[in-house]
Amino acid sequence: MLYHPAVDHGGALDRAIARFGGVRSDWIDLSTGINPWPYPVPALPADAWTRLPDERGLADLAAAARDFYGAPAEAPLVAAPGSQALIQLLPRLVPPGEVAIVAPTYAEHARCWAVAGHHVRTIGAEALERDPADVLVVVNPNNPDGSVLRPGQLAALAQAQAARGGLLVVDEAFAEVVPAASLTPWAGMPGLVLLRSFGKFFGLAGLRLGFAFGPADLVQCMNAAFGPWAVAGPALAVGRTALADRAWAAATRSRLAEAARAHDDILSAAGLAPAGGTDLFRLARFADAGPLADRLGRHHILVRRFIDRPDRLRFGLPPDAAAEARLVAALCNKD
Structure with a gap:
């Protein structure tokens, strides 16, 4: 299937307010x-706001990221103002x-590769290992x-891609809740690019911080394309502290897993059939x-709908008991 240009996203709260008030x-x-x-968010030193980010701060952040994600200590890494910036940049650096x-x-992968002049098509996971494309993209x-x-399986596929001069790009934006699924132990191997998002698991999407692991020459090109000071001082400081806090991460994984199971129970009780998801979001069929999404909108609850799958809705986790009750x-309201 060839790429379709229509792109929709979650988080469009202003549009929902314009429609439903x-x-x-x-x-x-x-x-x-x-x-x-x-x-x-910890208290930040004043110079995180007043001074240009320095190389030492960036190096410390990179070391914390490698350690947290389980990558080799010398794995080539670029830090960026959000994983979306990496998704947009990478296609421009590949012939x-x-x-x-x-x-x-996630539709932004197709859009960004197409905008950069690549011929983009979609495939099923079952066709991945026999597809001849120059670049294979997987969200995992x-x-x-x-x-x-x-x-x-993906590491072997990256090796095969490298042998013929290709790339495997794996977006691990939600891998913090399934650490065993991550390819970061293979970070730096030829043919493999890994994208990681800081903001989703740590709940600080507004901080705009993301990372890419990849072959040394490609990472060098990405760093050069971003230029100096790509990551803001506050993001450097918060990122270093949060990535080093293993106790918080472990407790949060447990909390998210429990909340996701409870969320499935709520959706099932309302007649929605579970259709997968991660511990950060649940997908349901209806x-x-x-x-139903419009009804929720009238109650000022925004969920993710899909243009190409009108029988699917994605639900993030309610933040508290009051939101869950709403x-x-x-x-249950049939207005």
Whole structure:
């Protein structure tokens, strides 16, 4: 299937307010996969705001990222102002060619490769190992269904891609909740690019911080393309502290897993069939998903709908008991 240019996203709260009314404080935004219990932002030194970020701060952040994600100590790494910036940059650094993306998945991958002049098509996961594309793109765990491909399988595929001058790009934006699925132990091997998002698991999407591991020459090109000071001083400071806090990460994984199971129970009780997801979001099937999303909108609850899958809705985790009660009431209300 060739790439279709229509792109929709979660998080479009302003558009929902324009349609259904209310003010931002009225709304519960369940349209993203962002942890609703964010990392507690530490007090920052004044010079994080007043001085240009220095090389030592960036090196310390990179070391913390390698350690947290389980990458080799010398794995080539670029830090960026969000994984979206990396998704946009990477296609511009690769010669135009054939790109195959395992779909359905996050639509920005297809858009960015197509805008950069590549021929983009989508494939099923079952066709991945025999596809001849120059670049293969996988989101693992996948968004929105949470499906996971074995890291060993993907590492072998990266090796095969490298042998013929190609790339395997693996977006691990949600891998913090399934660490065993990550390819970061293979970070730096030829033919493999790994993308990691800081903001989703740590609940600090507004900080704009992401990382890419890849072959040394490609990482060098990415660093050169971003230029100096790509990551802001506050992001350097918060990122270093949060990535080193293993106790918080372990407790958060447990909390998210428990919340996700409870969320499935709420959706099932309302007649929605579970269709996958991760511990940061749940996907559900419902024959009248569009009208249901509109009903929730009238109750000022925003969920993620899909243009190409009108029977699917994705739900983020409610942040507290009050939000959960509002969701239950709106799901049961037949207005």
